[in-house]
Amino acid sequence: MSQTSMIKNIASSEPLVLVDLVDYEEGRVVSRTFAQNRSLSLTLFAFEKGEGLSSHTAAGDAFVQILDGQAAITIGDRDVLVKTGEVVVMPAGVPHALHASERFKMLLTVIKSPE
Secondary structure, eight states: OOOOOSOOSSOSSSOOOGGGGSOOOTTOEEEEEEEESSSEEEEEEEEOTTOEEEEEOOSSEEEEEEEEEEEEEEETTEEEEEETTOEEEEOTTSOEEEEOSSOEEEEEEEEOOOO
């Protein structure tokens, strides 16, 4: 019996080291999407030093887990520094931006309200 997997771009049924599934690349933000649908997005990112994402909003709450390094994140009018092992929530509809003052890797989970 065949079943379509909702998780992609990652091997199934074997242990993997999450932080090793995306590499840093000079001058780039590298991403690897594991799941994306109307309710959920799950993406692994690697930001090289000096890279970032400009201010934007998301349709759902964004849960950021820093896996390596540290990220300078602006959420609304608040600046936060999040480092390895820490998490932060960026609420839906609130402008946010990320900047890599040093390189970092993060797992981003965006959860949207069901329609």
